[in-house]
Amino acid sequence: MDLESYFISQFKTKVLGDDAAVIDELIYSKDAFFENVHFKREWMNYKDIAKRAMLVNLSDAVAMNAKPLYALLAVAMPKDISNYEAKELAKGFQEVAKNYGVKIIGGDTIANLKLDITITIVSKSKKPLFRKGLREGHxxxxxxxxxxxxxxxxxxxxxxxxxxxxxxxxxxxxxxxxxxxxxxxxxxxxxxxxxxxxxxxxxxxxxxxxxxxxxxxxxxxxxxxxxxxxxxxxxxxxxxxxxxxxxxxxxxxxxxxxxxxxxxxxxxxxxxx
The missing domain is CATH 3.90.650.10 (PurM-like C-terminal domain)
Structure with missing residues (x-):
């Protein structure tokens, strides 16, 4: 068992194991998008970084046949980011949110040595698609x-x-x-x-x-x-x-x-x- 799977296995609950957790008709997902792990700042402009971070998170909701409703953002920003760059970052989040009908309802920002982003998405689905369900011959x-x-x-x-x-x-x-x-x-x-x-x-x-x-x-x-x-x-x-x-x-x-x-x-x- 790899380290990621081993760590997740320590939290024994029925809602773990899919792209998101389903509780009643609401679906909760969270993903991290960290500099030097998932991307490097020199690869993309700040707007594109934010857009990708949002889309990566929305992917979990879409994968479960859910309609994304709300987003909570946590952004750890390096002190060397300018006001213009911070504005471009915000624009990227807002553009994707608007395209998918998602409301950004809050979050947190802190100073950091690098740019790290985590996003929580709240979605809704009456018929979620799960990972479990395969049968022989499918x-x-x-x-x-x-x-x-x-x-x-x-x-x-x-x-x-x-x-x-x-x-x-x-x-x-x-x-x-x-x-x-x-x-x-x-x-x-x-x-x-x-x-x-x-x-x-x-x-x-x-x-x-x-x-x-x-x-x-x-x-x-x-x-x-x-x-x-x-x-x-x-x-x-x-x-x-x-x-x-x-x-x-x-x-x-x-x-x-x-x-x-x-x-x-x-x-x-x-x-x-």
């Missing part, structure tokens, strides 16, 4: 084109610049696809730590293994920070789900089938080294 699919985030990360770590259309700048959440297919899906989660890493989580939670229907290269399966969706569904719903993917202009790749057994992630840990 198909697995992912949305979008995976692998680009890893390539972008390698580029910037070598001193290059992020492309204007980089996923580090432009996360596309799949809310329309998830809401339109919720009744057809058996499980779902967002891909933050990489496809193979998320498969291991599903395997442990559902006590199932997977048979790959086509080859998935490590460059695709190990790429983290993608924020696409990994979904499972009964083969009977395949046609209807493909139709909804086309209708919502969501690239969909069916790549595996659920079977008895277990699955082990072959990638290096994305976080917590």
């Amino acid at each position: 198909l697995l699919a992912y949305t979008g084109e995976l692998g680009k985030s890893a390539k972008e990360l390698k580029r910037v770590l070598r001193g290059g610049k992020l492309h204007k259309r980089s996923k580090f700048r432009n996360i596309e959440l799949r809310g329309s696809f998830i809401s339109s297919t919720r009744d057809l899906l058996s499980c779902g989660m967002d891909i933050s730590d990489g496809l193979f890493s998320e498969l291991e989580k599903l395997s442990k939670l559902n006590k199932k293994g997977f048979r790959f229907l086509k080859k998935v290269p490590k460059s695709v399966g190990c790429s983290g920070e993608e924020y696409e969706m990994l979904v499972g569904f009964d083969v009977r719903h395949k046609k209807a789900i493909i139709q909804q993917a086309k209708r919502t202009k969501t690239p969909l790749h069916i790549f595996a089938k659920t079977q008895r057994g277990s699955y082990k992630n072959i990638c290096k840990r994305h976080h917590f080294g």
Whole structure:
């Protein structure tokens, strides 16, 4: 068991284990976006940093078929940030919040040596999508084109610049696809730590293994920070789900089938080294 999973396992409660905690119809999620762990300040301007931090947090709500309502921000800011940069940071939070109909209702700010952001999102869903629900024979699919985030990360770590259309700048959440297919899906989660890493989580939670229907290269399966969706569904719903993917202009790749057994992630840990 990796350190992150071990730490989480110390808090034994039924609401842990999904992208967010569901209590009645309200859904609570929190994510951290820390400098030198998730990003470096030289990679993006302050507005883009804030936008990405918000989208990363909203991804958990979207993954559970929830409508985000409120956000609480905690921002630890370096003393060398100017008023203009602080304003751009605020603009980034506000822009994404407005686009998703989210109200920023409070939070906290402190001085720090680096820029660290944590956000709590409160959402609502009458029919949340959970990670648990896979059965033997169910198909697995992912949305979008995976692998680009890893390539972008390698580029910037070598001193290059992020492309204007980089996923580090432009996360596309799949809310329309998830809401339109919720009744057809058996499980779902967002891909933050990489496809193979998320498969291991599903395997442990559902006590199932997977048979790959086509080859998935490590460059695709190990790429983290993608924020696409990994979904499972009964083969009977395949046609209807493909139709909804086309209708919502969501690239969909069916790549595996659920079977008895277990699955082990072959990638290096994305976080917590």
